[in-house]
Amino acid sequence: MATTPKILSTLPNVFTSLHEAKIKSKLTFAQLGEAIGRNEWYTTAIFYGQARPDKSDVEKLSAALGLQQGFLEEAFGEDFFPLRGLGEFPPQDPVLYRLYEVIVVYGYPLKHMINEKFGDGIMSAIDFEGDVEKVKGSQGEDRVKITLNGKFLPYRRW
Missing domain, CATH: 1.10.260.40 (lambda repressor-like DNA-binding domains)
Incomplete structure (x- = not known):
């Protein structure tokens, strides 16, 4: 249920x-x-x-x-504005915690690869799209494929 x-x-x-x-x-x-x-x-x-x-x-x-x-x-009228941060930090829910864990464990390598490929900047969470797919692994197991697709925003020099 x-x-x-x-x-x-x-x-x-x-x-x-x-x-x-x-x-x-x-x-x-x-x-x-x-x-x-x-x-x-x-x-x-x-x-x-x-x-x-x-x-x-x-x-x-x-x-x-x-x-x-x-x-x-x-x-959802004119007075509604999204609340984009919810819940505890770090999250306690196992699914959310594991996603957080991915960033904790692999965040610096990911940041380095982004900087190496694009330069000094970040991926936008505002100009962003994402997808979740169910795919099969090499052993036939179910796997979660998450695609994060955000616009690259270079840091401005001033």
Whole structure:
């Protein structure tokens, strides 16, 4: 039986309503993304208040999930601004902790490779796209493939 994530207890009620409607609809985030014309990752971020849906997104989410459009319009009106940092740091959830661990263990090599290939700068989290895929490994095991695709932002000299 699907349940809503615990982090939702710290967020406005609209996010619990979105998750409950998603569970009831039996739609995946990929299907909802297709329904609203957005990437699966971005669509999922809307459900956690970490991305701002536009008017068209709200209309399409309302239709896909059977939620009252006025309720969503009010929740995501002009006063709504995404909260892009959620939860404890470092994270306690095993999935999140392991992603954090990847950065702790491999962050400096990754930074060095980015600097070597691009120069002195960073990857944007603002001009960013991401994907998650289920792929098979060389032994036939299930593997998680995460693609982070952000614009390179060189540090400016002044």
